[in-house]
Amino acid sequence: MSLASLFVGVINLTPGQLLTGDLSLWEVFLVSRLPRLLAILCTGVGMSVAGLIMQQLCSNKFVSPTTGATISSAQLGILLALLFMPSSTLWSRALFSFAAAILGTWVFVWFIQRIRFKDAVMVPLVGIMFGNVIGGITSYLAYQYEMTQALSSWLVGHFSLVTAGGSETVNMDTGEDFGQGRFSFPGSSSESAASEETGTDTASAKGLKADGTILIQGGTFSTDTADDSIHAGGDISITAGTFQLQSGDDAIHSDSNLLIQDGDFTIPYCYEGIEVLSITIDGGTFQITSQDDGLNAAGGADSSGFGVRQQDRFASSASSDSFILINGGTFTITSQGDCIDSKTDLTINGGTLDLTCNGSGNTALDTDGSYTNNGGTVTTNDGSEENPGAMGGGQGGMGGKMGGGRQSSAAPPSSTAP
Numbered sequence: 403m404s405l406a407s408l409f410v411g412v413i414n415l416t417p418g419q420l421l422t423g424d425l426s427l428w429e430v431f432l433v434s435r436l437p438r439l440l441a442i443l444c445t446g447v448g449m450s451v452a453g454l455i456m457q458q459l460c461s462n463k464f465v466s467p468t469t470g471a472t473i474s475s476a477q478l479g480i481l482l483a484l485l486f487m488p489s490s491t492l493w494s495r496a497l498f499s500f501a502a503a504i505l506g507t508w509v510f511v512w513f514i515q516r517i518r519f520k521d522a523v524m525v526p527l528v529g530i531m532f533g534n535v536i537g538g539i540t541s542y543l544a545y546q547y548e549m550t551q552a553l554s555s556w557l558v559g560h561f562s563l564v565t566a567g568g569s570e571t572v573n574m575d576t577g578e579d580f581g582q583g584r585f586s587f588p589g590s591s592s593e594s595a596a597s598e599e600t601g602t603d604t605a606s607a608k609g610l611k612a613d614g615t616i617l618i619q620g621g622t623f624s625t626d627t628a629d630d631s632i633h634a635g636g637d638i639s640i641t642a643g644t645f646q647l648q649s650g651d652d653a654i655h656s657d658s659n660l661l662i663q664d665g666d667f668t669i670p671y672c673y674e675g676i677e678v679l680s681i682t683i684d685g686g687t688f689q690i691t692s693q694d695d696g697l698n699a700a701g702g703a704d705s706s707g708f709g710v711r712q713q714d715r716f717a718s719s720a721s722s723d724s725f726i727l728i729n730g731g732t733f734t735i736t737s738q739g740d741c742i743d744s745k746t747d748l749t750i751n752g753g754t755l756d757l758t759c760n761g762s763g764n765t766a767l768d769t770d771g772s773y774t775n776n777g778g779t780v781t782t783n784d785g786s787e788e789n790p791g792a793m794g795g796g797q798g799g800m801g802g803k804m805g806g807g808r809q810s811s812a813a814p815p816s817s818t819a820p
Contacts, residue, residue, distance in 0.1 A: 629651050696742060
């Protein structure tokens with residue numbers, strides 16, 4: 403596995419070259435495709451050898467690491483390392499998990515060597531039962547100490563990327579005339595127009611991008627992008643995960659609907675934190691610092707176009723399709739524009755919201771439609787929870803522009819991605 407990790411690490415040697423297309427097809431094969439192939443081969447060989455060793459130790463052809471409590475023990479080891487050694491390094495946690503896997507496997511082998519089974523099938527069944535017991539203990543401890551997301555990120559994987567030099571390449575300190583050619587990066591409309599004339603492709607400055615639907619069920623995502631960090635032409639559904647997003651535009655953008663059921667979202671730098679046609683949030687933790695709106699749901703054109711790029715547009719412009727519904731979660735939002743901006747209805751059924759609006763002419767809460775709070779705890783620095791949008795004129799989706807343009811912004815924090 404260490405050899406596989408070495409091959410995978412080669413991929414990170416030249417991310418800029420891979421992004422801008424400076425490599426030839428042969429170089430792309432050597433830098434990206436070949437290391438991944440070798441990593442897969444090493445992983446497959448390692449798993450095969452481990453399975454053979456397990457079968458020889460137990461004298462049973464049905465036994466494998468998955469039926470011998472090895473994987474469950476490794477998961478328990480990761481959780482214990484996160485609980486008792488929170489500041490430990492990656493290698494320390496890996497060694498702790500390895501030791502736990504060895505110990506769990508030894509207990510399983512010791513147990514079956516002392517019991518005579520009449521049927522060979524009983525051996526893996528006992529291993530599955532033992533593994534489920536360990537898995538139950540792991541799940542209990544994870545829920546007890548609120549480590550479920552951290553554990554799932556280890557089991558699912560980690561995604562980290564930087565595009566077009568990162569969010570620091572974006573200048574967001576102009577006034578009312580924003581959107582008039584402040585900057586250009588690979589993938590901007592100026593370069594896209596040039597590429598159409600020459601018939602060549604340009605690299606995208608977005609992070610995770612899909613023309614259709616994006617479904618995220620867990621993992622750790624760390625991005626620093628000049629354009630949207632997560633962008634979908636269709637729906638976005640997020641059920642869990644840890645997200646560290648820096649963006650020169652929107653941290654999360656969908657032309658359709660967004661559903662967030664859980665997750666940990668840290669967005670220290672962006673133009674708009676979440677910009678979607680309709681937003682439904684059932685839970686999660688959100689820390690957002692934005693130059694315009696923290697949460698923005700608007701049908702039609704909005705104000706988040708940068709440089710000479712066109713303004714963002716949604717798949718539907720019908721007002722009835724746009725809304726914000728918050729059923730739970732913890733929100734800490736600091737914005738130069740509106741913290742929460744809805745073109746139509748804004749409904750809060752639960753959750754804790756701490757909203758700070760620092761923009762002149764904007765409000766922490768802004769809605770062009772109805773505002774309903776059925777049980778959420780909302781705290782603002784301007785009292786707009788009593789009358790959303792009254793101070794900013796209620797121009798949903800155009801908060802930064804109608805409220806006097808963008809405010810001066812500080813430089814983005816250092817990149818969150820390696």
